[in-house]
Amino acid sequence: xxxxxxxxxxxGPNLNMLGVREPSIYGRDTLSDIAKICAKRGKELGLxxxxxxxxxxxxLVTWIQQARAKAAGIIINPGGYGHSSIALLDxxxxxxxxxxxxxxxxxxxxxxxxxxxxxxxxATGVICGLGARGYALALDAIADxxxxxxxxxxx
Numbered sequence: 526x527x528x529x530x531x532x533x534x535x536x537g538p539n540l541n542m543l544g545v546r547e548p549s550i551y552g553r554d555t556l557s558d559i560a561k562i563c564a565k566r567g568k569e570l571g572l573x574x575x576x577x578x579x580x581x582x583x584x585l586v587t588w589i590q591q592a593r594a595k596a597a598g599i600i601i602n603p604g605g606y607g608h609s610s611i612a613l614l615d616x617x618x619x620x621x622x623x624x625x626x627x628x629x630x631x632x633x634x635x636x637x638x639x640x641x642x643x644x645x646x647x648a649t650g651v652i653c654g655l656g657a658r659g660y661a662l663a664l665d666a667i668a669d670x671x672x673x674x675x676x677x678x679x680x
Contacts, residue, residue, distance in 0.1 A: 529573045530597035530671050532664065534563055535585055536578035537604030543629075551629045554657040566661045570668040572597075582606055582613065589616040598623040598667040600660065607642035617647035623670050625663040628653035 536556060539546060544555035554562075560576045567574035575596070579585050585606070592599055599622050606613050607626070617624050626645050631654030645651050650666055652659040 529571050530667075531573045531575060531595060532567065532598050532600060532667050533588065533592045533596040534574060534576045534600045534660070534663075535588060536576075536602045537585060537606045538580040538582075540602060540604050541578050541580070552656045559657045559660055562657055563660050563664060566664045570664055572664065572668060572671075574664070582610055586612050586616045589613070589620050592622060593620045596620075596622060597671060598625070600625045600627060600663040600667065601644065602627045602629070602660075603642065603644045607644045609643070611643055614643040614647055617644060623649040623667060625649060625666050626651045627659045627663050629656050629659065630654060 540556055543551055543559070544553055556578055563574050563576055577588060579588075585603075589599065599617065599620065601613075601617070601624060603610065603613055603626065607628075624644075624647050626642065626648040628642075628651075632642070633653070642651075649670070650663075652662050652666075655662065
């Protein structure tokens with residue numbers, strides 16, 4: 526029996542504070558709630574979900590580099606690093622995997638500096654403004670790419 530495709534879901538700085546951090550912008554779901562949503566949706570789609578969070582840019586870069594050999598795709602909410610990190614952009618491009626970038630809020634309705642993300646340049650698609658549901662939609666998109674044979678099924 527073939528292993529199900531592994532999808533790495535990365536969350537950047539301050540996302541560990543979801544549920545208490547500006548709930549009017551980010552909602553009341555905690556990161557743990559989102560991890561449960563992803564695990565459930567991943568299982569329904571036949572995907573293995575590896576859900577992680579770090580406040581450290583270098584740690585995120587290392588995980589992305591490791592994903593090159595271990596994952597079929599990456600879903601990333603880069604948090605504030607999306608607006609500032611060339612290192613994350615470079616790592617995502619080096620990974621040569623499909624990438625779906627997720628933002629809980631609609632970054633285009635927020636402060637001007639949030640309208641641009643470096644990481645979106647490496648993204649196959651971007652989902653923003655749909656709250657925690659954006660993660661489930663990102664998993665749907667990755668599953669479609671796997672089904673179409675557009676990404677490799679790595680262990």
